[in-house]
Amino acid sequence: DGGITQSPKYLFRKEGQNVTLSCEQNLNHDAMYWYRQDPGQGLRLIYYSQIVNDFQKGDIAEGYSVSREKKESFPLTVTSAQKNPTAFYLCASSIQGIKTEAFFGQGTRLTVV
Amino acid sequence: DAKTTQPPSMDCAEGRAANLPCNHSTISGNEYVYWYRQIHSQGPQYIIHGLKNNETNEMASLIITEDRKSSTLILPHATLRDTAVYYCIVRVAHGSSNTGKLIFGQGTTLQVKP
Numbered sequence: 558d559g560g561i562t563q564s565p566k567y568l569f570r571k572e573g574q575n576v577t578l579s580c581e582q583n584l585n586h587d588a589m590y591w592y593r594q595d596p597g598q599g600l601r602l603i604y605y606s607q608i609v610n611d612f613q614k615g616d617i618a619e620g621y622s623v624s625r626e627k628k629e630s631f632p633l634t635v636t637s638a639q640k641n642p643t644a645f646y647l648c649a650s651s652i653q654g655i656k657t658e659a660f661f662g663q664g665t666r667l668t669v670v
Numbered sequence: 671d672a673k674t675t676q677p678p679s680m681d682c683a684e685g686r687a688a689n690l691p692c693n694h695s696t697i698s699g700n701e702y703v704y705w706y707r708q709i710h711s712q713g714p715q716y717i718i719h720g721l722k723n724n725e726t727n728e729m730a731s732l733i734i735t736e737d738r739k740s741s742t743l744i745l746p747h748a749t750l751r752d753t754a755v756y757y758c759i760v761r762v763a764h765g766s767s768n769t770g771k772l773i774f775g776q777g778t779t780l781q782v783k784p
Contacts, residue, residue, distance in 0.1 A: 563713075590772070599757065600714070600774040615771070647713055649772070656702065659772055661713030 560584065563648050563662035570635075570642075570669050578633045578665045580648035586660075587653045589631035593617060594645040594664075603646075606631055607653065635667065642669045674758045679779045682752075688745040690778050692758030695739040702761045703734060704772065705743045707754040714757065717743065748782045755779050 561582040570576045580589065588607050592600040602615030606625040620639025625631055631650075635642045645666050651659035675693040682688040694703060702721050706714040718725055718732045720741075725732040731744040745752055755777040761770035 592774070599776045600772075602771060602773070605771060645711070649713075651770075654770065658704065658716040658719060660716070661706075663713045664711070666711070 561648060561650050561660050561662040563646075563665050566663065566665060568665055568667045570667070572669055573637045575637060576635050576642075576667065578635065578646055578648075578667070580631045580633065580662060581629055582631075582650040582660075583629060584650055584660065585628070586650035587628070588651045588659075589625070590649040590651075590659065591615075591621075591623065591631070591633045592647040592649065594647060600647060603633065642667060673773065674760055674775045676756075676758050676775060676778045678776065679781070681781045681783055682745075682748045684750060684782055684784050685747055688743075688748040688752065688780055688782070690743040690745075690756050690758075690780065691740065692742070693740045694758070694760050697738055697760050699738075702770070703732070703738075703741050704759040704761050705730070705732065706757045706759065706772075707752075708757065708777070709754045717756075719761070748780075750782050750784065753780060753782045 564579045590605040591603040594600050601617050603621050604615050604623045606612035609628050612623050612625050622634045645664050647664045648662045649659040702719050704719040705717040708714045718730050720732045720734055734741045757774050757777040759772050
């Protein structure tokens with residue numbers, strides 16, 4: 558089945574450790590996105606990538622890093638510089654352009670203790 | 671970036687039409703209106719999108735005003751499974767590549783009641 562997969566679904570880390578969240582898609586989409594969601598809030602854009610080897614900061618990029626070495630993969634690293642990393646993280650992908658819908662993964666819930 | 675305004679919550683009786691409003695008064699001429707919904711702790715699900723014409727699919731209808739400053743999502747026969755947070759989003763064109771960021775607002779929590 559085609560789709561977008563995030564793993565793991567739940568992730569626990571100690572404060573001060575970097576952690577990488579996985580996002581893989583087999584939809585042949587050029588564009589990929591990372592969002593963060595806090596309880597009771599909407600989604601906020603962290604980073605997005607329009608094409609392989611290129612990415613741009615979203616609204617809340619501080620404390621995060623990404624890479625886009627392959628079309629299918631867009632991993633997000635939550636670094637120790639992120640002041641409040643506990644959140645629900647969502648990855649999405651879409652065809653280039655604004656006329657087609659983006660598809661979301663099921664999310665990774667990160668808890669830093 | 672264009673922003674949207676939605677009521678924080680709405681109720682609807684099961685079997686009745688749910689009409690969810692959205693204001694996007696700063697929308698630009700080439701920006702699309704998208705609707706997604708999110709059931710608790712899941713990824714958002716695409717519902718429908720449009721530019722200026724009304725749109726209908728198997729899930730819902732989208733009515734966009736002539737001046738494009740507002741729109742309404744219509745779920746024609748709401749069921750209990752339609753209880754979710756509904757996001758109205760303006761998809762922003764970005765530079766020459768025209769890849770559109772989805773800028774989410776707070777959404778409307780729709781509660782469908784028996």
